[in-house]
Amino acid sequence: MSRPATTRILLADDHALVRRGVRLILDREPNLTVVAEAGDGAEALALARVHTVDLAVLDVAMPRLTGLQAARELSRRSPGTRILLLSMYDNDQYFFEALRAGASGYVLKSVADRDLVEACRAVMRGEPFLYPDALTALMREYLQRAARGDRLPGSILSTREEEVVKLIAEGRTSQDIADLLVISVKTVERHRANVLAKLEMRDRTQLTRYAIRAGLIEP
C-alpha cells in the first residue's frame, strides 16, 4: 500500500497531563508516532491543515470545539484521515453520535493501554471499529438500525439549540436565557422542549449531564 510504515497521529485532549500520558503510550509503539498535539477541537483542525496526519485521536469533551464537532469538520475536509474518538463515558448517545460524526473508532478511557494501540492499528487497517466488549451490543443495534434505514438516535442539535442547552446547563432560568439571547421566553421553552424530545430526556438535570458529556460546559 502507499501508506507509510509509521502512522502519523494528531492527538487532541484538553488536559495536558492526559495528553502527555497518551502520547507516551502511543510513541512507545514502533509504527505509531504523534506528530502534533492540540488542546481543543479548533486547534486540532488548525494543526490538521499544516501537518500530514493519518489518524486523529480526539477526546470527545473539549472546550471551543468538542471532539465530535471537530470530527465532523475533519471528516468533511480531509476524508483520508481516520478518526478515533476517546471518551470517558460508556454512553449510547455519544457512541452513535461519534459514528455519525465520521469517526472510524470509539474507545473508552477506561480501557487498557494495549487496547488503545490495537484500536489505532485496527482503524488504520481499515477495519470499521474496535471497541470494548460493552459496546458490541450497541454496534449490533447500530448496524440493524442502519440496515432498516431507521432514523438514528442521537440526532444532532441545531446550533441555536446547543446554545440554549449550554445556558440551561449553566443553571440559568428561561427568563435569563431569553434576555441573553434577546428572544421570547416561550421560544426558549420551545427550544428546550424540542431538545428534550430529541434526546428523549425529561428535565434540566439530564440536559446538564448531556452538556457536560458533549463538552459544552465544564462541571
Add this chain to the structure above:
Amino acid sequence: MSRPATTRILLADDHALVRRGVRLILDREPNLTVVAEAGDGAEALALARVHTVDLAVLDVAMPRLTGLQAARELSRRSPGTRILLLSMYDNDQYFFEALRAGASGYVLKSVADRDLVEACRAVMRGEPFLYPDALTALMREYLQRAARGDRLPGSILSTREEEVVKLIAEGRTSQDIADLLVISVKTVERHRANVLAKLEMRDRTQLTRYAIRAGLIEP
C-alpha cells in the same frame, strides 16, 4: 533523612488509560516509582494497607469512594503518607475540600507533566503545596481564612445528604427519592435545601454539576 531515596507512589484513577499514562510520566523519573495502581478510592485504601506507600496520587472523581473521601480516610489511618489530589477542574469548592481532606497538594490535569513531577517532589520535601498559578490566589484566601479562624467554604456533606444529591443529580424527582429512601417528600426537600445552602447553590443543575465533579455520578 530516614526516607528512602525513591518515593513509593500509589496511583489511583478510574480511567485505565489515564492511569497508565500518568504512571509512565512518573516512572520515567529516577526517584519516583509507582508501586500500586487502583481504579477507585476503595481499592486505593485496600492497596495502601498492603503496600508501603510514601505518596498517594488520587484522582478526585472516582466511583465507589471519591478521591476526596479516600484522602480523608487515608490521612486518618496513615498520617505519614503524603497525598496529592489530581483534578480536572479549577474550582474553589474542591480545592478547599482537598485541603480539608488532608491533602498536601492539589494539581490540575491541565498542567504539564513536569509540573506533576515537581508537585510530587515538593510534597515529599514537606513543602505545603504546589499549584498552578491560577490557584495562588485561592491559597492566600485559604490561609487568611484559616488565620481568622473562619469557617471554611466547602463544608462536607453528611452521608445522607450525599445520597440525596446523587439521586437528584440522576434526574429523579423528590417523590421518587422519597420512595427510594423510604422517607417523606418533605425530608428530601429539607435535605436538598440544606445542601443548597451549604454549597451556596440555587438549583438542581448546579447540584448535578457538583455531583459530577465529586465523582458521585457519571455525566
Add this chain to the structure above:
DNA sequence: CGTGGAATCCGTGGCAGCACCCATCTCGGC
C-alpha cells in the same frame, strides 16, 4: 416551486422545585 426544517412566537394548565417558617428524636462528644 414546493417541501421540510430551523427559528421564532403564543396560550393553557399542572406539578415540582425552592424558600421560608415550624417541630421532634436520637446520638455522640464534651
Add this chain to the structure above:
DNA sequence: GCCGAGATGGGTGCTGCCACGGATTCCACG
C-alpha cells in the same frame, strides 16, 4: 447529663419547569 448536629416530618406560597396545543417566517435543497 447536656448540647449540637443530623435526620426526620410538617405547612404555606410563589415561580419556574414542562407538556400539550397552535402559529408564522425564512432559507436550503431537490
